[in-house]
Amino acid sequence: MKVFGEPEQGGHERVLFAQDCESGLKAIIAVHSTVLGPALGGTRFYPYDCEEDALADVLRLSRAMTRKNAAAGLDHGGGKGVIIGDPRTLKSERLLRAYGRAIESLGGGYVTAEDVGTTIADMEVIGRETRHVTGTARDIGGSGDPSPTTALGLVAAMRGTSRFLWDSSDLSGRHVAIQGVGKVGGAFARMLGALGARLTIADVNEKAVRALANELGADIADPAAIHAVECDVFAPCALGGALNPETVPELRCAAVVGSANNQLADDALATDLAARGILYVPDFIVNAGGVINLAEEVGREYQLERANRRVHAIEGTVTDLLARARETGATPLDEAIALADRRIREVGGLPAPVGH
Numbered sequence: 001m002k003v004f005g006e007p008e009q010g011g012h013e014r015v016l017f018a019q020d021c022e023s024g025l026k027a028i029i030a031v032h033s034t035v036l037g038p039a040l041g042g043t044r045f046y047p048y049d050c051e052e053d054a055l056a057d058v059l060r061l062s063r064a065m066t067r068k069n070a071a072a073g074l075d076h077g078g079g080k081g082v083i084i085g086d087p088r089t090l091k092s093e094r095l096l097r098a099y100g101r102a103i104e105s106l107g108g109g110y111v112t113a114e115d116v117g118t119t120i121a122d123m124e125v126i127g128r129e130t131r132h133v134t135g136t137a138r139d140i141g142g143s144g145d146p147s148p149t150t151a152l153g154l155v156a157a158m159r160g161t162s163r164f165l166w167d168s169s170d171l172s173g174r175h176v177a178i179q180g181v182g183k184v185g186g187a188f189a190r191m192l193g194a195l196g197a198r199l200t201i202a203d204v205n206e207k208a209v210r211a212l213a214n215e216l217g218a219d220i221a222d223p224a225a226i227h228a229v230e231c232d233v234f235a236p237c238a239l240g241g242a243l244n245p246e247t248v249p250e251l252r253c254a255a256v257v258g259s260a261n262n263q264l265a266d267d268a269l270a271t272d273l274a275a276r277g278i279l280y281v282p283d284f285i286v287n288a289g290g291v292i293n294l295a296e297e298v299g300r301e302y303q304l305e306r307a308n309r310r311v312h313a314i315e316g317t318v319t320d321l322l323a324r325a326r327e328t329g330a331t332p333l334d335e336a337i338a339l340a341d342r343r344i345r346e347v348g349g350l351p352a353p354v355g356h
Contacts, residue, residue: 012059014109018102023095024085027102028054030062031110032078035348038108038132039079040295041065042115043099045087045122058082064261065291068284070340071317073310074295079110087117096122100129108132113146113294120145134297143297143307146290151187153289153311154259155195158233160318161255161281169315172196175231177253179203179223180238181212184259184287188237189216202226203238227251236260236283243280248272255279259287270333281318282336288314 014031031039041062048054058080066078083099103112103126113135114123120137127133136142143149158176159169175198178185182203189199189212199218202225203209213220221229227242230252236242240262248269256263256278263283264270273280289311296307325335 020098024090025095025098026084027099028058029081030058032062033066034077036077037075039110040076041080042113043081043118044115045083045117047086048084054082054084067340070343072288096125097129100126104130134294143293143302146293147183148187149293150184150290153314154188155191156312156314157286157318158257160315161257164322176233177226177229177231178235179226185237200229233257236263241265257281270331274331282333285336
């Protein structure tokens with residue numbers, strides 16, 4: 001597994017391996033870039049098959065966070081942490097505090113938050129050892145669960161896409177097929193339902209998907225086939241890789257706008273989607289609401305209204321991005337990458353203000 005590399009090849013600034021034998025902690029923290037500011041990204045607690053898989057995941061995810069944070073206009077670079085193991089059996093106060101000390105050893109170069117397998121409560125325990133943590137509970141001044149804000153950003157992205165395709169941000173009557181109705185996908189479905197959209201939903205949790213369908217009057221599809229539902233917008237909100245060589249030819253939608261990370265199994269598929277006349281709005285643009293919300297907590301008093309204003313701005317970001325792609329003939333993915341790279345190039349590396 002290659003860690004070092006030239007900047008244009010995605011080389012990382014720092015990778016920290018942390019272990020605490022007493023608690024069983026085995027963790028990797030990858031700081032991809034601090035050019036725009038401290039690296040910001042969640043901590044994933046997951047039972048990887050091997051340490052190599054964990055390293056590959058944290059390197060990939062931290063690199064993607066650099067792109068996401070830059071494109072969202074945040075003063076943060078990209079980073080990610082992974083803890084190897086099953087959180088249901090391994091998680092303990094000692095383990096989380098040992099992990100917090102590992103974060104503290106980076107001297108503020110990495111700010112963590114919740115992710116798969118970690119919770120708001122975990123962030124509070126980690127925060128007993130380091131102040132470089134965000135996503136803590138609202139009742140103690142934190143930003144809380146980022147899922148609702150991520151869903152709000154997804155609606156904003158959907159409005160921008162609708163404005164570009166159909167000259168109106170009104171989502172009433174639009175048919176949206178949602179793959180995955182967990183914390184983000186479920187909140188997104190409820191928001192769309194309130195706006196009058198027609199919904200088809202799918203999830204591996206049959207009980208949850210039936211309950212939500214009954215609540216919203218939505219149709220239910222097989223999780224393995226929802227990508228092939230004829231609809232206006234397909235919204236992948238579950239695991240990554242939903243757009244792959246097998247599923248892309250089966251899509252019957254005008255656009256793909258979803259919250260899942262790493263939706264494209266290969267970036268080259270963005271060209272295949274464009275060739276089929278399907279508008280793919282890059283996931284790191286669409287799902288930035290959560291990290292925008294988290295960033296509002298870092299270094300200042302958190303204000304939900306301020307966070308929501310920035311999240312609503314995703315609509316304009318999407319509309320402008322799609323317009324630029326149409327003008328240049330590039331894919332929206334290429335334009336989104338260019339947007340992130342341009343901000344890093346133009347803003348990154350500024351000296352700190354006097355007195356800081």
